[in-house]
Amino acid sequence: MNPMSKIVRTITKFTYGIIIIFGLYIIVHGHLTPGGGFQGGAVTASAFALLLISYGNLTTDKFLKKDLFSFLESCGLTLFITLAFLGLGLTFFYNFLANSGGWFGNISAVGINPGDLNTGGVVPLMNIAVGLEVLSGLGLIVLVMAAAMEFTKKKENL
Amino acid sequence: MNLSNHLPILIIALPLLTAFIIPLIGKINKKAPGIFATLTLGISLIFTILVAVKVMTAGAQVYVFGAKSTALTLPSGLQFPIRIIFEIDAMSIFMGLITAIVSFLGALYSLAFIEKEGGLDKYYSLLLLLTVGMFGMELTGDIFNFFVFLEIASIASVALISFRGPQAGEPAEAGFKYMVVSSISALIVLFAIGIFYGQYDVLNFAALAKLIRYSQLDKIALALMVPVLAMKAGAVPMHMWTPDAYSEAPAPITMILVAASQASLYALFRVTFSLYNIQLDTLTVGWIIIVFGLLSMFIGVTMAIIQKDIKRLMAYHAISQTGYMLLGVGVGLAVLNDPVALPKYGLTAMEGGIFHIMNHALYKGLLFLTAGALFYRTGTRDLNSMGGLAHSMKYTTIFFIIGAAAIAGLPPFNGFASKLLIYESVYRFNPLLSIIAMVVSILTLASFVKVFHSAFLGPKLPCFKEVQEVPRSMIFAMAVLSCIIIFFGLFPDVIVKNLVHPAAMSLIEQSKYSAIILGGR
Amino acid sequence: MISNFPFIAVIIFISLGIYTLLFKKNLIKIAIGLCLIENGANLFLIALGYKKEAVAPIYTLAPAGQAMVLPTPQALTLTSIVIGLATTALVLSVAMMVYKHYGTLDTDEVRRLRG
Numbered sequence: 001m002n003p004m005s006k007i008v009r010t011i012t013k014f015t016y017g018i019i020i021i022f023g024l025y026i027i028v029h030g031h032l033t034p035g036g037g038f039q040g041g042a043v044t045a046s047a048f049a050l051l052l053i054s055y056g057n058l059t060t061d062k063f064l065k066k067d068l069f070s071f072l073e074s075c076g077l078t079l080f081i082t083l084a085f086l087g088l089g090l091t092f093f094y095n096f097l098a099n100s101g102g103w104f105g106n107i108s109a110v111g112i113n114p115g116d117l118n119t120g121g122v123v124p125l126m127n128i129a130v131g132l133e134v135l136s137g138l139g140l141i142v143l144v145m146a147a148a149m150e151f152t153k154k155k156e157n158l
Numbered sequence: 159m160n161l162s163n164h165l166p167i168l169i170i171a172l173p174l175l176t177a178f179i180i181p182l183i184g185k186i187n188k189k190a191p192g193i194f195a196t197l198t199l200g201i202s203l204i205f206t207i208l209v210a211v212k213v214m215t216a217g218a219q220v221y222v223f224g225a226k227s228t229a230l231t232l233p234s235g236l237q238f239p240i241r242i243i244f245e246i247d248a249m250s251i252f253m254g255l256i257t258a259i260v261s262f263l264g265a266l267y268s269l270a271f272i273e274k275e276g277g278l279d280k281y282y283s284l285l286l287l288l289t290v291g292m293f294g295m296e297l298t299g300d301i302f303n304f305f306v307f308l309e310i311a312s313i314a315s316v317a318l319i320s321f322r323g324p325q326a327g328e329p330a331e332a333g334f335k336y337m338v339v340s341s342i343s344a345l346i347v348l349f350a351i352g353i354f355y356g357q358y359d360v361l362n363f364a365a366l367a368k369l370i371r372y373s374q375l376d377k378i379a380l381a382l383m384v385p386v387l388a389m390k391a392g393a394v395p396m397h398m399w400t401p402d403a404y405s406e407a408p409a410p411i412t413m414i415l416v417a418a419s420q421a422s423l424y425a426l427f428r429v430t431f432s433l434y435n436i437q438l439d440t441l442t443v444g445w446i447i448i449v450f451g452l453l454s455m456f457i458g459v460t461m462a463i464i465q466k467d468i469k470r471l472m473a474y475h476a477i478s479q480t481g482y483m484l485l486g487v488g489v490g491l492a493v494l495n496d497p498v499a500l501p502k503y504g505l506t507a508m509e510g511g512i513f514h515i516m517n518h519a520l521y522k523g524l525l526f527l528t529a530g531a532l533f534y535r536t537g538t539r540d541l542n543s544m545g546g547l548a549h550s551m552k553y554t555t556i557f558f559i560i561g562a563a564a565i566a567g568l569p570p571f572n573g574f575a576s577k578l579l580i581y582e583s584v585y586r587f588n589p590l591l592s593i594i595a596m597v598v599s600i601l602t603l604a605s606f607v608k609v610f611h612s613a614f615l616g617p618k619l620p621c622f623k624e625v626q627e628v629p630r631s632m633i634f635a636m637a638v639l640s641c642i643i644i645f646f647g648l649f650p651d652v653i654v655k656n657l658v659h660p661a662a663m664s665l666i667e668q669s670k671y672s673a674i675i676l677g678g679r
Numbered sequence: 680m681i682s683n684f685p686f687i688a689v690i691i692f693i694s695l696g697i698y699t700l701l702f703k704k705n706l707i708k709i710a711i712g713l714c715l716i717e718n719g720a721n722l723f724l725i726a727l728g729y730k731k732e733a734v735a736p737i738y739t740l741a742p743a744g745q746a747m748v749l750p751t752p753q754a755l756t757l758t759s760i761v762i763g764l765a766t767t768a769l770v771l772s773v774a775m776m777v778y779k780h781y782g783t784l785d786t787d788e789v790r791r792l793r794g
Binding site for chain 2: 070071073074075077078080081082084085087088090091092093094095
Binding site: 032036042111115141145151 | 735737771772775
């Protein structure tokens with residue numbers, strides 16, 4: 001696909017990093033504010049889609065590598081299921097870090113409170129794993145679909 | 159940590175972990191994903207057998223996710239369960255055994271069958287995810303969890319059906335049709351779940367079974383769920399996706415897809431027997447299921463006789479055999495509230511229908527694997543161009559004969575045992591149904607004689623001169639299925655008494671399902 | 680009557696989705712019809728949890744003394760949206776493969792599997 005005009009490319013350079021940071025903020029604060037793994041991952045992947053639209057898929061292929069995304073996706077999934085297995089001392093998916101003083105282990109207040117990031121136990125870690133998986137998965141889908149366009153252009157002689 | 163307490167969840171969790179690790183392993187070594195997948199499914203098979211032994215001796219098992227102990231279904235002070243709970247009674251573990259055997263043999267067969275294609279690590283990852291989806295559908299006790307596993311199985315099977323999509327166009331077309339049909343059915347199931355949640359505020363099967371009042375909205379939910387689950391199982395008149403999907407998928411995947419359709423059949427039985435327990439008008443709903451069964455039997459076999467593509471013919475036979483299962487269990491449902499008829503022939507009809515589920519998975523799987531072996535060596539599925547293959551593929555011929563005799567209901571094989579149970583009990587309910595079932599069986603035999611004659615008999619054709627026998631892992635998978643078929647055929651008493659009768663009783667004694675979780679009442 | 684508007688919208692979504700599946704011939708339009716049905720089902724789930732004059736079910740810096748809507752349907756709808764995303768991505772990929780081999784997206788032409 002053809003790159004878009006100079007104005008669009010310049011604004012993309014400014015907002016690309018901001019969108020990624022906003023997406024990561026939604027992922028990490030999933031247990032306090034609306035959001036979580038999937039929502040933050042989808043927002044971050046929209047930054048990759050923005051890059052793809054404004055620069056065209058030939059330039060973006062040099063910048064975002066499909067193999068790295070595939071590797072990150074598998075890592076995110078493996079981290080999620082490993083965290084579920086670690087609670088197997090009592091039951092599967094048991095929240096062994098909540099209210100215990102370790103990572104993310106502060107006592108969570110009951111009722112209305114200003115949120116404490118350090119609470120929640122296994123939940124923020126699982127949010128991060130799912131967010132990593134979703135952003136790489138959606139980014140990969142968008143990149144591969146854009147790459148398939150090359151074949152169609154050849155077929156229709158565009 | 160007592161491992162035997164955690165066995166129910168390890169059946170699902172180990173294939174899930176392996177499915178996620180396989181893309182990482184596939185980068186290191188090309189052959190490793192297949193071996194890993196087969197080993198993991200073998201371990202799942204062993205765990206399933208252990209859980210089955212425990213369920214048959216100690217009663218139904220329960221596993222609560224994320225609680226302080228695995229049997230803590232009601233946390234302190236609450237009347238209804240709040241976590242996701244796996245509830246494994248005799249019918250669930252019966253279906254779980256079918257899934258475990260079929261997926262292990264499918265992965266073993268794929269080691270040699272799918273070797274030449276690319277993207278193998280994704281194939282095995284998807285196969286493990288399909289297995290996880292099927293196990294989850296059969297073992298879970300929570301209705302929304304059932305919807306999630308149903309969608310996991312559908313998405314994984316669509317990707318596997320169109321696996322040869324980059325090379326040929328037909329798998330993509332079949333995959334598109336299957337995706338649209340399964341998506342509609344899953345969304346209608348979600349709508350019915352919304353109706354249940356809006357009225358009763360619980361999502362657990364057992365808790366819903368205790369609270370359900372059979373109001374107008376519940377009747378709407380039943381009318382939505384019964385046809386849609388029958389659509390996922392391949393019953394007529396919603397069967398249009400079955401011939402395309404089963405014929406275009408790779409052969410081991412077709413075998414696993416047959417088991418996935420039967421998992422939806424299990425869900426249909428669970429909803430009508432256990433969820434709507436005492437309130438249901440069983441005669442009407444039973445007759446609706448019987449009509450689905452009759453249509454499937456008849457239309458399946460008459461469409462199958464005229465086919466030229468071997469896997470499409472077998473797919474139509476799968477529709478027809480699903481009709482037998484629906485007929486048997488439908489008769490059981492229709493006489494459920496009749497205290498005289500139920501012990502006389504209702505229980506036998508249900509045992510016949512449920513036994514037929516396992517027999518069908520075994521012999522239909524064997525037939526699809528032999529069709530896959532023919533495709534692997536000759537490169538075609540068209541019966542008009544095949545011929546005289548019995549000279550060069552002796553083992554495949556023997557396995558095909560065993561499978562064809564089993565599906566036609568000939569005596570020393572397992573098809574005869576379950577079909578006899580269905581014939582003799584349905585005859586006492588209504589003689590016409592039993593006669594239609596016997597005519598369908600004769601037509602089944604006729605079409606398989608046709609396939610045997612055109613594919614295997616006759617002189618050796620010159621274009622198939624260098625065809626030889628298929629590799630050893632494929633022969634081993636087919637041989638294991640044949641041995642199980644012959645064993646079930648020679649000793650059906652052992653299987654019916656130990657596996658099928660507890661499964662049928664767990665469906666008939668409806669109030670027991672909720673008593674297990676909610677603690678006696 | 681006005682409190683039933685979400686449910687009327689659900690019926691409209693689902694019927695428009697089924698109309699699109701039945702009567703449109705382009706494969707991409709069929710995929711859009713699937714999305715419409717899925718949106719209707721998700722809207723139905725969320726509309727079930729509503730209570731009169733209640734706020735979002737979040738404890739962080741919430742206004743005091745207010746009722747909250749039910750949080751469980753929101754978790755169910757989130758799961759369903761994720762599943763719908765995977766379904767849509769897969770349907771579009773399969774439609775792309777059909778276009779690659781058949782050269783057209785018209786369902787009257789994509790009919791090699793018959794009988």
